Amino acid sequence: MSKTRSAEEKLNAVVSGARSILEKESFADSARAIFDYACEMTGAVSGYVALLDDHGQENEVLFLEAGGMPCTVDPDLPMPIRGLRAESYKSGKAVYDNDFMNSEWVKYMPEGHVEMRNVMFAPLNLDGKTVGIIGLANKSSDFTDADADIASVFGELAAIGLRLSRGRDLLLEKNQKLEESMTRIKKLHGLLPMCAKCKNVRDDDGYWSQVEEYLTTHTDAEISHGLCPDCARELYPDEAEEILGEL
Secondary structure (H helix, E strand, O other), rough: OOOOOOOHHHHHHHHHHHHHHHHHHOHHHHHHHHHHHHHHHHHHOEEEEEOOOOOOOOEEEEEEEEEOOOOOOOOOOEOOHHHHHHHHHOOOOOOOEHHHHHHHHHHOOOOOOOOOOOOEEEEEOOEEEEEEEEEEEEOOOOOOHHHHHHHHHHHHHHHHHHHHHHHHHHHHHHHHOOOOOHHHHOOOOOOOEOOOOOOOEEOOOOOOOOOOHHHHHHHHOOHHHHHHHHHHHOOOOOOHHHHHHHO
């Protein structure tokens, strides 16, 4: 039976989990570190961390820890939100069962799954919605309410890590778009050689092209054609006013 963890040990584990959010390069890495601390504090040896898919129907598993036990389940099999983990998703709270193999939940286990003496699920909650879950299993003794409390804290840490990761991804995307915009601006910066007669322009590689072709290539602008008043009167003197009225 695993020893009861002291308050100081739990605090140190939580602090280390929080630090991993800042130190790890990806959410998957920080989630793994948080999961390991959760196992250390609860005594679980098996489990996983998964996120809710875009449709809100299935878990997308980041990793699966079998704890050294045989597991032949295809990792690509879908993991629908059902059974005991559905209870955690529904309530937004940690739930556990200490006699899992004799519970009503066992019918949802796929063939070849790791045998689980006991199971606990702790949710990742963001903005009032459960967006993922930490699964913990196979503690040598029974899970307790104290285990559920500490697992919930690690679930909150993982949720914070997920929010920060998504924020970083969004920032990187915006930075990339900004760099692309700056690149386009630089292409248009400075003097643009233009033929005094035909008005074609010369690019940086020395090739001449029509102004509209150059703008289409170097900017996001889409060119449409029309007639200015002077040209309309020059080309169509009799119908100019009618044409201009339609433009």
